[in-house]
Amino acid sequence: MARPQGFGAKIAHREKSGKTCPVCDEQISYIKHYASVKNAGENVKYKQKIVGICGCNKKEYFG
Ligand SMILES: [Zn+2]
Secondary structure, eight states: OOOOOOHHHHHHHHHHHOOBOTTTOOBOEEEEEEEEEEOSSSOEEEEEEEEEEOTTTHHHHHO
């Protein structure tokens, strides 16, 4: 028979569906972002980075 879910089970399920920012209370979405990395020379490389976007910093990435 099905048992009521414990507190721990609920937390685990929530983390699977996505995290919420404790500051702005928006759901955090993860995107791939290419950050330019400058080396000692004039070479500029792009490094792929996974960043979490929420209300706090989405302006930095989406204008
Ligand atoms: Zn936030």
